[in-house]
Amino acid sequence: MRVMTILAASVWLLAGSAFAQDAAPTAEVDDSKxxxxxxxxxxxxxxxxxxxxxxxxxxxxxxxGAVGAGAYPALANNEMLEFPDYAVYLIVHGSGAMPPLGGVxxxxxxxxxxxxxxxxxxxxxxxxxxxxxxxxxxR
Amino acid sequence: xxxxxxxxxxxxxxxxxxxxxxxxxxxxxxxxxxGLAQASPxxxxxxxxxxxxxxxxxxxxxxxxxxxxxxxxxxxxxEVEVLEYRGVAGGRCWTLRAGDTYExxxxxxxxxxxxxxxxxxxxPWRVPYNHYGILDYCRRLDVELEALxxxxxxxxxxxxxxxxxxxxxxxxxxxxxxxxxxxxxSKVTNQGALDDVLSEEDKANLLAGLRTFGALNSDNQxxxxxxASGRRGYxxxxxxxxxxxxxxxxxxxxxTLLSSGLWSRLATSESLNSSMPIFQPKGGMxxxxxxxxxxxxxxxxxxxxVTQIRQDETGVTVVYEDMANDGAEVTTAxxxxxxxxxxxxxxxxxxxxxxxxxxxxxxxxxxxSIKVGLxxxxxxxxxxxxxxxxxxxxxxxxSQISYPSNDYLSKKPGVLLGAYSWGATAYQFSSMxxxxxxxxxxxxxxxxxxxxxxxxxxxxxxxxHRVPWTLGCYGAWQDKDAQYADGVAMDRRIxxxxxxxxxLPAWMEGAVLSSLDAIGRLHQAATGNAGN
Ligand SMILES: Cc1cc2nc3c(=O)[nH]c(=O)nc-3n(C[C@H](O)[C@H](O)[C@H](O)COP(=O)(O)OP(=O)(O)OC[C@H]3O[C@@H](n4cnc5c(N)ncnc54)[C@H](O)[C@@H]3O)c2cc1C
Numbered sequence: 322m323r324v325m326t327i328l329a330a331s332v333w334l335l336a337g338s339a340f341a342q343d344a345a346p347t348a349e350v351d352d353s354k355x356x357x358x359x360x361x362x363x364x365x366x367x368x369x370x371x372x373x374x375x376x377x378x379x380x381x382x383x384x385x386g387a388v389g390a391g392a393y394p395a396l397a398n399n400e401m402l403e404f405p406d407y408a409v410y411l412i413v414h415g416s417g418a419m420p421p422l423g424g425v426x427x428x429x430x431x432x433x434x435x436x437x438x439x440x441x442x443x444x445x446x447x448x449x450x451x452x453x454x455x456x457x458x459x460r
Numbered sequence: 461x462x463x464x465x466x467x468x469x470x471x472x473x474x475x476x477x478x479x480x481x482x483x484x485x486x487x488x489x490x491x492x493x494x495g496l497a498q499a500s501p502x503x504x505x506x507x508x509x510x511x512x513x514x515x516x517x518x519x520x521x522x523x524x525x526x527x528x529x530x531x532x533x534x535x536x537x538x539e540v541e542v543l544e545y546r547g548v549a550g551g552r553c554w555t556l557r558a559g560d561t562y563e564x565x566x567x568x569x570x571x572x573x574x575x576x577x578x579x580x581x582x583x584p585w586r587v588p589y590n591h592y593g594i595l596d597y598c599r600r601l602d603v604e605l606e607a608l609x610x611x612x613x614x615x616x617x618x619x620x621x622x623x624x625x626x627x628x629x630x631x632x633x634x635x636x637x638x639x640x641x642x643x644x645x646s647k648v649t650n651q652g653a654l655d656d657v658l659s660e661e662d663k664a665n666l667l668a669g670l671r672t673f674g675a676l677n678s679d680n681q682x683x684x685x686x687x688a689s690g691r692r693g694y695x696x697x698x699x700x701x702x703x704x705x706x707x708x709x710x711x712x713x714x715x716t717l718l719s720s721g722l723w724s725r726l727a728t729s730e731s732l733n734s735s736m737p738i739f740q741p742k743g744g745m746x747x748x749x750x751x752x753x754x755x756x757x758x759x760x761x762x763x764x765x766v767t768q769i770r771q772d773e774t775g776v777t778v779v780y781e782d783m784a785n786d787g788a789e790v791t792t793a794x795x796x797x798x799x800x801x802x803x804x805x806x807x808x809x810x811x812x813x814x815x816x817x818x819x820x821x822x823x824x825x826x827x828x829s830i831k832v833g834l835x836x837x838x839x840x841x842x843x844x845x846x847x848x849x850x851x852x853x854x855x856x857x858x859s860q861i862s863y864p865s866n867d868y869l870s871k872k873p874g875v876l877l878g879a880y881s882w883g884a885t886a887y888q889f890s891s892m893x894x895x896x897x898x899x900x901x902x903x904x905x906x907x908x909x910x911x912x913x914x915x916x917x918x919x920x921x922x923x924x925h926r927v928p929w930t931l932g933c934y935g936a937w938q939d940k941d942a943q944y945a946d947g948v949a950m951d952r953r954i955x956x957x958x959x960x961x962x963x964l965p966a967w968m969e970g971a972v973l974s975s976l977d978a979i980g981r982l983h984q985a986a987t988g989n990a991g992n
Contacts, residue, residue, distance in 0.1 A: 357857040360885050378828070378890035378925050379565070387565035389928025390545040390765060391805035418804035418931045420825035425884045 362425050368437025371430050375422065376438070384442035391418060397442035405451035406459075408435045413459050423460055428453035500969055502593035505600070506976050508536035508983045512990030517982070518543065518778055518792065520769070521800035522760050523551025525958040525971040527752040528597065529798045529979045530759055536983065541792065542756065543764040543780055545929050549756075550749025551800075552583040552930060552959075553968060556833070556920055557744065564926040570894050573835075573918035575873040580833030581745040582922035584968055585862075585877070586610070589737045591969035593976070594748070598741070601751035605739040608865040611729045612850020615863070618908055619855045622720035627852065627908045630725070632712070635675060635692035637723045639682030640714045642674025650680070684710045725853040733967065740865060748968075764790075766801060769811040771953045796982055797954045800975070802826065804931040806956075813954070816946035823943070824960060826932020827882065830889040832858070832901040832921040834878035840911040841876070842869065856904040857885045873917050878905050882933075890923035897921035935960025948978070955982050 352370025355363075365371045373382070379393040380386055386395030401407055412431050415421035426434070435451040438444065515538055519530045522544035534540045556562060558574040572580070586608055587594055598605055613634065616627035648654060649663050649670075658666065667680060675691045676682050689695075689708040696707040717723065729735055741747040753760060767789075768779035776797040782788045799806065803824040813821065841847040841863050849865035858879035867874065879901040881889060889897050898919035906912040924933035935958075937943055948961050957971070957978035964970030 356888055357885060360855070360857070360859075360881075360883065362884050363888070374891055375887045376891075378887055378923065379931075381566045387567075387926075387928075389565050389931070390801075391808045391928075391931050393565065393931070415825045417807040417822055418826060420827065420932070420936070425887065 362427070363430065365430065366433075368433035368435075369441075371426065371434040372437050372441075375425070376434065379419075384438065393418070396438050397444070399442075399444060402439045402444050403446055405435050405439065405446075405449060405455065408438065409451055409456055409459050413456065428456040428460075431456045500590055500592045500964075500973065502591075502596065502969075502973060502976075505596065506532055506980060508532065508979070509987070511537035511983070512986055513537075515539065515796070515986055515990070516541065516794040517986075518776060518794040518797040519800070520766050520778065520797060521545075521551065521802075521958070522549040522753070522756075522762075523800055523958065523971065524553050524594070524749070524752070524968050525975040526551070526798065526800040527749070527756060527760075528972050528975040529800070529957060530756055531752065532976070532979055533798075533983075534756070534759065538986075539794075540759050541794065542760040543766055543778065543792075544760055544762050545765050545783075547762050548746075548749075549753035549760055549762075550746045552927075553745055553749040554581070554583050555744030555746040556580045556582055556922075562920070562922070563928075564894070564923065565928050565931075566926060568894050570920050572920050574875060575835065575917075578835060578873060578875050579744040580831075580875055580877075580920055581740075582831050582833070582920075583924075584745050585740060586734070587739045587741070587968070588733050588735070589739070590732055591964075591967065591972075593972035594968045595739075597752070597972065598748060601748075601755060603748050603751050604742040606742050606866060607736075608738050608740040609849025609863075610734055610736055610738050610851065612847060612863070614845070614847045615850040615861075616852040616854075616908060617722040617725045618852060619720060619722055620907075621855070622722060625907065627854075628720075628722060629693065630850075630852075632692045633717070633720075633722045634726055635688065636682075636712045636717050637726060639674040639676065639688060639691075639711065640717060642670035642676055643680065643682035644714075646670050646676065646680035682711060684708055728853060729851075733964075742866070766809060769797070769799065769809060769813075769954070771797075771812065771951075776953050795953065796986055798975070798978060798982060799954055799956045800958045800971075802930050802932070802958065803935055803960055805929070814951045817949065817951050817956070820937075820943045820947040823938040824935045824947075825938075826925070826930065827934055827936050827966075828886040828890060829924045829933035830879060830881050830886040830897065830921065831877060832879035832889075832897055832919060833875050834898070834901060834905070834912070834916065835873050835875045835918045836912065836915040837873050837917050838911075838915050839864075839870065839874040840915055841909065842874075844911065845909075852908060854904075854908060856907060857881060857889070858901050858904045859885065861905060861908065878902070878919070879921075886923070887925075889921070890925050894921045894923075897923070934966035936965075948974070950978070950981050950985060953985075955979075 350366045352365040352367050355365045358364040363374055365374050380396045384396035386393045411419055413423040432451040432453050439446040517533050517538045517540055519526045519542040522542050530540050530542045556572045557579045558576055560572045561569055563569045613631035615630050617630050617633050618627040646667055649666055674682055675687045677687050685708050688711050694706045695709040698706040763784040765781040765783055766778055767781055770777045775793055775795050777793045779791050782790050803821045804826040807822045847863050848868050849863050852861040859881045862877035864874050898921050902912055902916055955978040957975040959965050959970040962970030962974040
């Protein structure tokens, strides 16, 4: 599943480069320089960038989760992600050990990262993508 | 930790500081009152009358709260059994020493490659003088304390947006800020702007006060010269022989000072919980935990992971995974229990707490925090920069550098706190592998101390959301005012305790006070039920 996603992404990138002159700027967003830009919010602009800068701290880089005296659930192959609402709600409001992140992420970042998680780590839920409006309504 | 320690400078803060100087008498009075109101309410060792015969209490978790409960209940005559997940006691009261290894969630293992005898406190590192409870346990258990330097005039304040990113000595900013506001206030006083509120005599006293407070000259001006340099330092300090006469250095002009924003750091260590005197246990913070654990001896059962908590009218039953015995599932029972397991973990444990308490447990999140300890071959901050202990504050992601308040002048490698951050910054540090946290801390730190690059020896980075036995730094309530009573209430035979159930969160004192209050109520219930 993972391989397919990566393949799909690179095909799309190739197609994008053919129209490099008028390609949408989002295709070139580079979040590698966004680390620590602000001390109060995250400034990453892609779902992947947001994931790597905040979600990975507990759900781990490959979405595998972790277990100690308590556990962080794996996001990989997680059926709870079939619909975007649950993830959006948890990110905005938190629950249990999961802190509310609505203060450090904006609506678009939350929508992007939800869509990223729902289409990576063995998850294949490209339908009904989360939107910034959906996040705003959840706040 | 002080939760609001890390605020950004605002104009209001500046004005309120000026106001505070203008109204010194009022300010002193207010501070005195705050002192009375905020000092720890600890009033000496708890006195529990005799426990009902044959009554057993289970204590879940052997952090400060759990061990305080266990020691006191044992002394009152209860049979006590403590269940602890880790192989050592202390919980967040924890020290990493040369040779230790630490595996965080996700599996990254760090070996602490420090020189013999060196250590790092990844969690608590300071014990303020007004935390009477934890200090009393140090006294009773013979834990040796030494002074921790919080504020050091020779340390730096630093902003990437001021003075071309060069650090400035705390002493210079402090002297210049006090000097300039004293100068300005003297001017408006002499111009009659305060005539409605001050008598002639008040004005004379105020001006005299401002001259000493601000190191003003006899014309009430803050200018370059020996008066100012006596505070902020000299171009050439007073010496002996031919060139003995000092040369004053230049004070910052008021506008440069104000626009630097560096004044925002000046009150950082004035709050009751972080002002001097403030202590650290000699040899590492966990000396407190070790002393408590030694006192409890084999009452603490290690490597026991609590997985289920149940109670009925007759008692409490707890199931745990015995990690010391191939993960065997063991059931133990008692008449009562004190549960000090952080709610981040308790919310995942199968329990039958009442609805209101369950709701507090499942809605408390845990804040993020990151600390990086860096060891250097040479104590360059002392040798090159004359900084002995204390803290440098910066707007870099590392937020502060704290220099060791022990082994001054020693020629062996020294360990400093190279990063201590919260919020958005800490999330990002936590998301990186430990080696990268260390290399980032070094990269940022070397903007203040270029020697770091050359002298680096070893580092260790603890991201609190990846600590397997707390899943976070400290408890954050969803709505503390509304939920507090439900969180602390004894639920039939079980009472919860810990830093999260106090108004001193993220302090060991909060864990002590919460625990003493909880066992006082447990004892009352136990003696009441026994018909004593
Ligand atoms: C970065 C940081 C800086 C701090 N700075 C300071 C400071 O300078 N001064 C100060 O006074 N305080 C400071 N604190 C706060 C202080 O560390 C805490 O308030 C205090 O140690 C909490 O004690 P506790 O007993 O409530 O919880 P803990 O110490 O967390 O104890 C809980 C215990 O329960 C155990 N446990 C967890 N799950 C299970 C399970 N399933 N089964 C069995 N056992 C389990 C844990 O292993 C742990 O031992 C700091 C904390 C942090 C994180």
